Amino acid sequence: MDNQLVESIINEVVKRVQDETCFEIEASGKHVHLSRETIDALFGTGYQLTKAKDLSQPGQYACKERVTLIGPKGSLHNVVVLGPERKESQVEVSLTDSVVLGIPAPVRESGKLEGTPGIVVASGSNMIRLERGLIAAQRHIHVKAEDAEKYNVKNGEIVQVKVYGKRPLIFDDVLVRVSPNYETYMHIDYDEANACGFTKGTKGKILK
Ligand SMILES: [Zn+2]
Numbered sequence: 001m002d003n004q005l006v007e008s009i010i011n012e013v014v015k016r017v018q019d020e021t022c023f024e025i026e027a028s029g030k031h032v033h034l035s036r037e038t039i040d041a042l043f044g045t046g047y048q049l050t051k052a053k054d055l056s057q058p059g060q061y062a063c064k065e066r067v068t069l070i071g072p073k074g075s076l077h078n079v080v081v082l083g084p085e086r087k088e089s090q091v092e093v094s095l096t097d098s099v100v101l102g103i104p105a106p107v108r109e110s111g112k113l114e115g116t117p118g119i120v121v122a123s124g125s126n127m128i129r130l131e132r133g134l135i136a137a138q139r140h141i142h143v144k145a146e147d148a149e150k151y152n153v154k155n156g157e158i159v160q161v162k163v164y165g166k167r168p169l170i171f172d173d174v175l176v177r178v179s180p181n182y183e184t185y186m187h188i189d190y191d192e193a194n195a196c197g198f199t200k201g202t203k204g205k206i207l208k
Contacts, residue, residue, distance in 0.1 A: 021151060022203040023141065025163060025186045026056060027193035030093045031080045032067055032121065038089040038130070042067060042123040049083045056185050057142060059084065069093070070120040070127075073102025091119055091134045094191040098136060108135040109175055139192060140175040141206075142182035151206055154178065161186060163204040166197025170207065 039047055043065065050064040063081040069091060076097055090113065098105035103117050112135075119134045120127060141161070143153060153159065155178035161171045171192065186204050188196075196202070 019205065022164075022205045023151075023184050023186060025188060025198065025202050025204050027190055027198050028092070028137070028187055029080070029190055030069070030076060030091075030097050031062075031082050032069075032092070033082055033086045033090045035087060035089045036085055038121065038128055039085060041128040042121065042126045049081060049085065051083060055082070056183050058181055058183065065123070068122040069097075069101060070122055071101025071103045074100045076100060088113060089121070089130050089133050091121065091130065092137045092189075093134065094189040095136050096191050098134070101134075103134055105134050105136040107138050109138050109140070110135075137187070137189060138173070138175050139171055139186070139188050140177055141186040142184060143176055143178045144182050144184045145178055145180040147184045148178045151184075152208060153206065160207045161204045162207055163188075163196045163198070163202060165193075165202045166199065167195070169196040171196075171204075174206075 039049065051061045052064045053062045055061055061083050063083050065081040066078045067081060069076040069079055090110065093101070093105055095105065101119070103119060106116055108116060113133050116132045117134045118129060118131045120129050143151060148154065153176045155176065157176040159174050159176055161174045163169050163171060174186070188198070
């Protein structure tokens with residue numbers, strides 16, 4: 001490669017890294033959020049989840065506890081529990097995971113559980129059947145309120161995001177969620193992460 005070409009590539013890379021309107025992307029593996037009732041059933045009455053690691057969103061953390069998801073076609077083991085506990089249990093899987101389980105997971109925003117399928121969750125010999133709560137999370141961007149102007153977005157907006165992974169890809173139907181309690185990160189699942197060649201530090205940009 002001639003020097004000029006190398007230089008122009010470096011300049012382009014630097015430009016992208018410094019682009020203020022880029023944000024970092026995180027890939028979420030399958031996980032569960034549990035209600036008090038579900039925690040009692042799986043781990044014992046009054047059991048307190050054990051924090052293992054803080055997540056990027058303030059107040060959210062991964063726990064030491066793991067559960068098994070059981071569907072009519074197969075099971076998924078070693079599924080991480082995220083804290084803190086929630087009003088209602090929610091099981092988030094990729095569409096590939098949902099094929100393994102044999103239960104079609106609807107693509108939903110977190111917390112929008114009306115009409116979603118149920119699933120059996122187990123810990124050791126303890127087991128509970130959730131009546132609803134299985135979803136594939138809709139890809140989304142958590143935007144810190146003070147960043148909303150910079151990215152020119154409003155809460156609830158649907159946008160397209162170009163992801164600069166090893167196989168760059170434009171994702172459509174990305175939900176924007178704005179809150180003063182957020183740090184700005186985009187969240188995708190492992191199917192989406194693999195589709196765009198995601199590695200830690202991969203960035204994205206809203207197309208408008
Ligand atoms: Zn998220």
